[in-house]
Amino acid sequence: MVSTRLGQRVIEAYDVTEPGSPINLSELAPGRIGTVLSVRDDSGSTTSRRLFDLGFAPGAAVKVVRRAPLADPVIFRVAGYEVALRRVHARLIDVAPAP
Amino acid sequence: MTRRDRVGDAAAQAGVRLALVGSPNSGKTTLFNALTGLRAKTGNYPGVTVARYEGVASTSAGSVLVEDLPGTYSLDPISLDEQIVTDLLDPDAGVHDVPAGVLVTLDATTLSRSLGLLAQVLQTELPVCVVLTFTDELTRRQGVIDLPALGRALGVPVVSVTSGQTRDLTALRDLLGDPSRWPIPAVLPPTSPAEVSGWITSVLSSAGYEIPQIDARTARVDAVLLHPVWGTLIFLVTMFAFFQMIFTVAAPLQDGIEQFFGYLGSLVETYVTIGWLSSFLSGALLGGVGGVLVFLPQIALLFLLISMLEGVGYLARAAFLMDRVMSKAGLEGRAFVALLSSVACAVPGIMATRTLPSARDRIATMMGAPLMTCSARLPVYVLLIGLLVPSDSRIGPMGLQGLIMFALYLLGAVSAMLAAWAFSRIGRGRSGPLLPFYMEMPPYRIPSVRSVGVSVWSACLTFLRKVGKIILVTTVVLWLLLNLPARSAVELTSAGVDANDSIAVSTYVIDHSYAASAGRFVEPVFEPLGFDWRINIGILASLSAREVFVATLGQVAAAQDPADPSTALRNMTVEDGPRAGEPLFTPPVLAALLVFFLYALQCMSTVGALRRESGSWRWPLIAFGYMFVVAWVMAFAARLAVGALV
Numbered sequence: 022m023v024s025t026r027l028g029q030r031v032i033e034a035y036d037v038t039e040p041g042s043p044i045n046l047s048e049l050a051p052g053r054i055g056t057v058l059s060v061r062d063d064s065g066s067t068t069s070r071r072l073f074d075l076g077f078a079p080g081a082a083v084k085v086v087r088r089a090p091l092a093d094p095v096i097f098r099v100a101g102y103e104v105a106l107r108r109v110h111a112r113l114i115d116v117a118p119a120p
Numbered sequence: 121m122t123r124r125d126r127v128g129d130a131a132a133q134a135g136v137r138l139a140l141v142g143s144p145n146s147g148k149t150t151l152f153n154a155l156t157g158l159r160a161k162t163g164n165y166p167g168v169t170v171a172r173y174e175g176v177a178s179t180s181a182g183s184v185l186v187e188d189l190p191g192t193y194s195l196d197p198i199s200l201d202e203q204i205v206t207d208l209l210d211p212d213a214g215v216h217d218v219p220a221g222v223l224v225t226l227d228a229t230t231l232s233r234s235l236g237l238l239a240q241v242l243q244t245e246l247p248v249c250v251v252l253t254f255t256d257e258l259t260r261r262q263g264v265i266d267l268p269a270l271g272r273a274l275g276v277p278v279v280s281v282t283s284g285q286t287r288d289l290t291a292l293r294d295l296l297g298d299p300s301r302w303p304i305p306a307v308l309p310p311t312s313p314a315e316v317s318g319w320i321t322s323v324l325s326s327a328g329y330e331i332p333q334i335d336a337r338t339a340r341v342d343a344v345l346l347h348p349v350w351g352t353l354i355f356l357v358t359m360f361a362f363f364q365m366i367f368t369v370a371a372p373l374q375d376g377i378e379q380f381f382g383y384l385g386s387l388v389e390t391y392v393t394i395g396w397l398s399s400f401l402s403g404a405l406l407g408g409v410g411g412v413l414v415f416l417p418q419i420a421l422l423f424l425l426i427s428m429l430e431g432v433g434y435l436a437r438a439a440f441l442m443d444r445v446m447s448k449a450g451l452e453g454r455a456f457v458a459l460l461s462s463v464a465c466a467v468p469g470i471m472a473t474r475t476l477p478s479a480r481d482r483i484a485t486m487m488g489a490p491l492m493t494c495s496a497r498l499p500v501y502v503l504l505i506g507l508l509v510p511s512d513s514r515i516g517p518m519g520l521q522g523l524i525m526f527a528l529y530l531l532g533a534v535s536a537m538l539a540a541w542a543f544s545r546i547g548r549g550r551s552g553p554l555l556p557f558y559m560e561m562p563p564y565r566i567p568s569v570r571s572v573g574v575s576v577w578s579a580c581l582t583f584l585r586k587v588g589k590i591i592l593v594t595t596v597v598l599w600l601l602l603n604l605p606a607r608s609a610v611e612l613t614s615a616g617v618d619a620n621d622s623i624a625v626s627t628y629v630i631d632h633s634y635a636a637s638a639g640r641f642v643e644p645v646f647e648p649l650g651f652d653w654r655i656n657i658g659i660l661a662s663l664s665a666r667e668v669f670v671a672t673l674g675q676v677a678a679a680q681d682p683a684d685p686s687t688a689l690r691n692m693t694v695e696d697g698p699r700a701g702e703p704l705f706t707p708p709v710l711a712a713l714l715v716f717f718l719y720a721l722q723c724m725s726t727v728g729a730l731r732r733e734s735g736s737w738r739w740p741l742i743a744f745g746y747m748f749v750v751a752w753v754m755a756f757a758a759r760l761a762v763g764a765l766v
Contacts, residue, residue: 022212023243024203027196032313067198074194075558076233078317090348091444096561100233101331103561105440107447110557 032069034059035079041118046083047095047111054084055116057099068113076100077114135220136184138177138296139208141241142225143234144191145433145562147253151225151281152188153574154289155296181297187219193233195240209244221247221299228258228265228280229332229563235320238274239309247302249295250278257563263332270327275305338433338563345437355441358434360526365421368522371511373417381410396603404599407674416584418502419495420576422464427575431567435460436559443557449537450544452557455485459536462492463529464579469494470729480544486733487743488540490726491719493532496666500717501528503670507690508710532718539746598661598672601635649716649755650709652694662722669717707766712759719751 035058049055057079060069076099077083086096086103094105142148156175173188189205197203207213209222224241226234242248250271258265271278277295281288295302309319345351385402392398429435439456446456455473462469469489473482493501505521513520612628630636638660639653646656654673662669677688692704721727721744730740 023195023210023240024197024206024213026243026311027194027240030196030311030313067196070196071194071198071558073313074196074236076236078313080317087342087346089346089440089444090352093447094440094443094557094559096346096440098334100230102227102230102233105443105559105561107443107557 027070030070030073031066032060032073033079041120043115043117045112046085046097046106046114046116047108049083049085049116049118051085051087051095054082054119056119057081057083058115058117061113061115068110072106072110072114075104076102082119083114083116136182136297136299137217137219138184138186138221138223138299139219140186140188140223140225141205141209141237142191143193143227143237143560145436145560146191146225146227146230146234147281148191148225149188150568150571151223151251151253152186153568153571154281155292156186157574177293177296179293179295179297184296186223186296193237195237195243209241209246211244211246218244218246221249221296221302223249223251223296225251225253228252228255229261229263231265231324231329232320232331235323236316239311239316239319242276242305242309243311245304245308247299247304248276249292249299249302250274250276251292252278252280253282255280256282257335257565258332261332261335262330264328264330266328270323270329273323273326275303275307277302335563341564342437342561345434346440351437351441355438358429358438365425368519370417370421374414377410377414377416381406381413384410396606399603400599404596408596408599413584414499416580418498420580422495422498423576423579424572426460426464427572428567431565431571433562433564436561439559440561443559446537449484449488449541451481451485451537451540455481455540458485459489459492459533462489462494462536465494465496466490466492466723466726467729470726470733473733483734483739484540484544486730486739487543487746488536488538490721490723490730490743490747491532491536491539493529493718494666494723496723497532497717499667499670500662501525501714503673504710504714504717507705508707508714528714528718535719535750598635598657598668601638602630602633602657604634605632645752649712649752650706650759651713652704654692654704655709655713659716659720659722662717663724666717666722669722708759708763711762712755715758716751716755719747719754721747 035056043058044055046055046057057077059079060072060077062069078100081099084098086098088095089105092108094107095111096103096105097111140148140152152173152175155177175186175188176183177186187208189208190202192202192205194202195206195209197206208216209218211218222241222244224238226238238248238250252265252267252270255265267278267280279288279292279295281292310316345354385406388402388406389398392401426435429438438460442456443452446452449455458469458473460469466489469492470486473485473489505524509520509524511519511521515523606629615628635657636653639656642656642660643651643653646659651659658669658672661672673689677692689705694700694702694704727740727744730743731737734740
């Protein structure tokens with residue numbers, strides 16, 4: 022079944038070494054760009070698979086566009102579009118900040 | 121069975137059924153509307169309450185049935201909504217008959233993401249046709265794509281459809297008739313994440329894809345609309361203007377409809393000489409239909425504004441600005457959409473809670489959603505506010521009527537949030553898994569006139585059907601309750617009523633009708649709120665639908681003075697009890713009524729929706745009970761407060 026096959030996906034970390042020490046995406050300041058290294062499975066792998074389907078794929082470039090007036094959620098530009106995530110989920114994504 | 125149903129069945133019998141799949145904002149619904157026009161019908165999937173949209177599209181090979189599936193970013197389901205999309209497309213799931221072919225709408229400006237969804241759809245091994253949307257926007261933003269090369273790389277037909285281009289649609293219609301002839305990819309795309317990323321990169325490079333520039337216009341507008349200070353201010357001003365417009369722009373149209381039905385009523389009274397028939401036709405039938413049709417301008421305007429804001433892309437921004445506030449209510453940002461839908465009607469609002477992943481959030485939102493000011497409350501509010509303050513009273517530059525209306529909408533929204541917060545606290549401890557909140561911020565776009573038009577049209581149609589089925593029947597039944605048992609001239613004379621005085625007769629008949637008995641029976645419950653039996657009749661009748669209250673009060677008033685019901689309402693006096701002889705609709709009583717209608721669950725359709733969505737009678741009973749108690753207490757408080765002020 023398609024849903025079973027898709028449900029068994031494991032998001033593997035990006036294996037190319039990036040300069041700079043990795044931080045999680047919620048720590049990246051607005052205006053900065055980072056490369057997605059891995060999407061962690063802290064809250065069940067459903068979340069990481071959905072984040073992958075939304076374009077937060079290991080190796081992809083992410084830019085922090087802006088934060089909401091009350092600092093949460095945050096809009097990111099990834100895969101050629103803009104999407105808002107809450108910081109609690111952005112924390113699951115490890116990025117290597119671009120210099 | 122309507123003609124539309126037969127058309128749908130005919131196409132279903134012909135066997136060609138296509139599914140339309142795509143992410144939200146990919147132009148999927150615009151394409152659906154363009155293909156099927158006004159021949160779409162809404163229903164539900166068997167056993168679940170996810171809305172099902174089907175329409176018939178003409179192709180060069182005859183009619184095909186097109187099914188617009190809920191928008192999704194992935195076939196890897198995280199909610200019941202998404203499970204349906206996956207099951208509908210998966211031959212192995214065996215839940216539904218799979219479609220003969222799948223149309224996948226892909227936004228050309230977000231191909232790097234949306235090809236992932238296409239890869240998953242191709243996994244079903246159904247015939248697939250790609251409809252590339254927004255290629256004009258891609259070009260404007262200096263992006264490039266080679267369509268034939270994309271088709272070769274994917275191995276499936278690719279058609280570019282720019283909204284409003286009939287030439288593009290003709291090419292698509294030629295393909296739609298026979299999905300079995302669509303090319304099928306020689307090799308299926310991979311499933312594993314790393315390989316999918318590689319597949320997307322290689323498809324895009326074969327198609328010579330160049331990612332479009334960031335939309336400068338959107339970035340400039342967002343800098344203002346999402347600005348911490350200006351953005352918040354503009355959000356509040358937008359919502360405020362929204363309700364002022366619904367009030368002021370619709371008014372002349374409503375006056376016109378009112379006059380037209382008044383004219384029809386006078387024609388009936390002139391030409392129909394049988395007394396009771398004339399009264400039934402003008403009072404029950406024309407009165408009922410006209411009294412509801414009069415609110416069509418407001419409903420059309422409401423949906424016009426909502427669908428325009430959505431099409432432009434502002435609704436996503438509003439949800440972004442509101443998310444943190446929603447989280448204070450223990451809800452997630454997506455609940456904003458459910459609560460906002462409830463502004464139109466709580467029934468779709470409650471159904472929209474399906475998109476919430478956790479059961480606790482769903483129940484909490486459902487318990488709050490009916491408190492949002494729905495379009496059925498609008499007629500009631502308009503009538504009562506009209507009695508409360510004159511239309512020309514102003515506070516500064518703002519009309520007082522619009523201001524009260526805005527306050528009621530605000531109070532409804534705040535109460536809905538508080539209720540959701542309370543129920544999410546109660547439900548804590550049984551929470552489901554933490555699922556991601558995400559929301560796409562589409563570029564600002566000018567919505568197609570057709571899409572907005574279809575949205576307004578179907579909203580009005582739904583409202584009218586509701587009128588036909590519920591309100592008209594209730595109005596007629598009520599007319600009967602109010603006018604039965606019939607009184608003979610002998611009986612009237614023996615009761616001391618002059619049988620030639622029509623006003624005295626109708627007053628006597630109503631005062632001794634079945635409805636009066638019911639209204640008097642519940643009088644002790646509502647007496648502290650200042651409601652008399654005539655208001656109680658309206659409240660009882662409004663259980664079928666809130667707007668019935670307007671028709672009922674109108675009918676009660678018309679019996680007293682058929683020539684001018686609204687003045688009759690204004691001049692109504694309390695008939696018995698300690699307040700006998702005083703005006704009935706005093707400001708404190710009007711305030712109590714407004715607040716009562718704000719809180720009470722006077723809507724059996726909503727109760728039905730709650731029953732279906734929560735799976736038992738428990739939650740609808742809890743909702744009805746708690747809302748009645750809150751409504752009574754708050755109405756009592758409002759009567760006291762306004763009584764102290766005036």
